[in-house]
Amino acid sequence: NNLFLSENIRFNQLGFYPNAQKIAVVSADSLTKFEIITAKENKIVFSGNLQPSTNVALNGKKTLIANFSDFTKPGDYIIYIPDMGYSYQFSIKNDVFADLAKGTVKAFYYQRASMALPEKYAGPWFRNAGHPDNKVLIHPSAATEKKPTGTIISAPRGWYDAGDYNKYIVNSGITTGTLLSLYEDFPSYVKKINLNIPESSNKVPDELDEILWNVRWMLCMQDQDDGGVYNKLTNAFFDGMVMPEITKLPRYVVQKGTSATLDFAAVTAQASRIFRKYETQLPGLSDSCLNAAKKAWDWAIKNPSMSYDQNSMNNKYEPKITTGGYGDRNFTDEFIWAAIELYLTTQNEKYYTAVNILPDERMPLPSWNNVRLLGYYSLLRNEAALKNNQKTDAEIIKKRLLKMANDFIEGASSTAYQTVMGKTNRDFGWGSNANAANQGIVLIQAYQITKDKKYLDHALSNLDYLLGRNATGFSYVTGFGSKTPMFPHHRPSAADRIKEPVPGFLVGGPNPGKQDGVALPSMVADEAYTDSMNSYAANEIAINWNAPLVYLVNAIQALQYE
Numbered sequence: 333n334n335l336f337l338s339e340n341i342r343f344n345q346l347g348f349y350p351n352a353q354k355i356a357v358v359s360a361d362s363l364t365k366f367e368i369i370t371a372k373e374n375k376i377v378f379s380g381n382l383q384p385s386t387n388v389a390l391n392g393k394k395t396l397i398a399n400f401s402d403f404t405k406p407g408d409y410i411i412y413i414p415d416m417g418y419s420y421q422f423s424i425k426n427d428v429f430a431d432l433a434k435g436t437v438k439a440f441y442y443q444r445a446s447m448a449l450p451e452k453y454a455g456p457w458f459r460n461a462g463h464p465d466n467k468v469l470i471h472p473s474a475a476t477e478k479k480p481t482g483t484i485i486s487a488p489r490g491w492y493d494a495g496d497y498n499k500y501i502v503n504s505g506i507t508t509g510t511l512l513s514l515y516e517d518f519p520s521y522v523k524k525i526n527l528n529i530p531e532s533s534n535k536v537p538d539e540l541d542e543i544l545w546n547v548r549w550m551l552c553m554q555d556q557d558d559g560g561v562y563n564k565l566t567n568a569f570f571d572g573m574v575m576p577e578i579t580k581l582p583r584y585v586v587q588k589g590t591s592a593t594l595d596f597a598a599v600t601a602q603a604s605r606i607f608r609k610y611e612t613q614l615p616g617l618s619d620s621c622l623n624a625a626k627k628a629w630d631w632a633i634k635n636p637s638m639s640y641d642q643n644s645m646n647n648k649y650e651p652k653i654t655t656g657g658y659g660d661r662n663f664t665d666e667f668i669w670a671a672i673e674l675y676l677t678t679q680n681e682k683y684y685t686a687v688n689i690l691p692d693e694r695m696p697l698p699s700w701n702n703v704r705l706l707g708y709y710s711l712l713r714n715e716a717a718l719k720n721n722q723k724t725d726a727e728i729i730k731k732r733l734l735k736m737a738n739d740f741i742e743g744a745s746s747t748a749y750q751t752v753m754g755k756t757n758r759d760f761g762w763g764s765n766a767n768a769a770n771q772g773i774v775l776i777q778a779y780q781i782t783k784d785k786k787y788l789d790h791a792l793s794n795l796d797y798l799l800g801r802n803a804t805g806f807s808y809v810t811g812f813g814s815k816t817p818m819f820p821h822h823r824p825s826a827a828d829r830i831k832e833p834v835p836g837f838l839v840g841g842p843n844p845g846k847q848d849g850v851a852l853p854s855m856v857a858d859e860a861y862t863d864s865m866n867s868y869a870a871n872e873i874a875i876n877w878n879a880p881l882v883y884l885v886n887a888i889q890a891l892q893y894e
């Protein structure tokens with residue numbers, strides 16, 4: 333038999349827990365058998381029949397499914413399919429996602445602005461500091477009487493948003509909230525994560541130390557005079573594909589906004605609650621966060637509809653700003669999120685009653701412009717302490733969340749890749765991979781509520797999707813898997829001297845939108861992906877895509893050992 337590597341055998345390239353479902357998907361027809369063989373001795377340890385999928389894939393074709401869930405013996409293996417070839421090597425073991433779980437959090441360290449990353453922590457991706465951001469200009473759009481155009485403020489630290497070097501509050505908000513929620517849901521697990529970052533030797537969990545790098549920046553984005561928060565700290569235009577220390581363009585804070593200010597309020601309120609327990613290590617931090625949250629809230633109540641409309645801003649002011657907009661026009665969800673976090677932290681009902689917490693029955697999957705569920709998750713995770721209306725609301729939300737989870741899993745096992753992600757074309761827009769991760773988070777919440785294992789299994793199916801059981805055969809996380817993005821749209825990865833991109837980053841993923849104008853190999857929604865540097869609409873990395881992956885993989889690791 334001709335034995336060669338076939339990329340058409342699609343599965344989670346990191347591997348499987350011994351007792352989890354184990355599925356590989358083959359995009360081919362008319363093959364019948366598969367075998368699991370040991371990686372070293374090529375000994376057959378399991379054989380089975382390939383079963384055609386119930387439904388067709390988005391490309392109209394059926395797939396063949398190799399299900400070897402019954403094989404549970406830890407070890408290193410490959411899949412062999414007669415007349416096709418053999419697969420990448422994978423493991424069956426406990427803790428199989430431990431390195432990935434850590435690596436996705438460590439990715440945030442690599443995104444740190446304003447500091448050098450020494451080899452000791454960054455390995456081969458060590459680099460010089462960029463963007464000190466201690467001399468940032470007030471853009472005319474943000475000028476006030478007390479801080480006229482050109483006033484210099486300092487707002488260092490924070491994470492670069494994505495492949496670019498700008499820092500956007502709206503996107504930082506959802507990202508930081510998602511990361512804080514991992515800690516709030518699984519504190520004892522998170523405490524054990526060791527990231528090898530400069531703060532690793534202090535007595536604060538590494539994940540919280542990493543989050544703090546960004547929270548400290550966020551705090552600087554609030555105008556102390558009125559409590560409002562600037563939308564972003566940015567160049568006027570995107571940098572070239574260069575290392576951070578090369579770019580010396582002036583940096584601005586622009587226009588305050590309602591979304592930015594409410595996202596900021598939600599994050600600082602949640603951070604205050606969490607950092608309260610680390611008062612000894614971080615004296616005063618919790619109070620500072622809470623004061624900031626309250627001031628931001630008050631500003632938003634006075635300015636309830638200040639959208640960030642970059643185009644009309646550019647008609648009025650110079651220099652024109654052409655970096656990311658994150659321009660949101662609907663603030664209902666930001667009000668819900670901020671109200672819930674402030675209420676939970678202060679126990680003051682005035683925040684809760686100021687907003688209609690359940691304006692309609694919708695449960696929109698989280699994205700930078702829709703953060704309603706982040707508030708709902710927080711309400712549920714703090715349910716034990718709720719009283720009165722809040723308790724009644726939580727019961728309603730719980731029902732809706734379970735319905736959402738049930739809708740996700742309905743029919744998922746009949747699809748071509750047997751994953752929740754990708755049942756319809758609607759899953760695939762800009763940053764589709766984050767949808768897979770966010771669907772996984774919904775399913776983890778459903779599992780936490782019900783302890784019904786099916787939700788956890790389906791959450792895992794979306795991790796399987798992200799790590800290779802999908803229509804392109806890519807594991808979409810840099811450095812994790814056998815076929816991974818090598819040319820992400822990420823300035824440091826492109827400009828450093830290292831062949832391998834900076835590891836631990838989820839790329840945006842299939843997106844037929846082609847907003848970057850880069851040709852794609854296919855316009856079928858789940859195949860619309862290319863591993864090319866210029867494709868920022870399919871192959872960029874971003875903190876708001878990494879954060880839900882951090883949550884998903886770490887929650888799965890945490891729950892595996894409950």
Ligand code: 9MR
Nearest residue numbers: 493494495496656657658762763872874
């Ligand atoms: O992820 C964002 C996507 O939802 C928007 O449609 C798009 C256009 O506004 O912007 C994306 O975010 C980018 C941001 O504006 C700038 N940094 C890189 C982000 C990822 O592409």
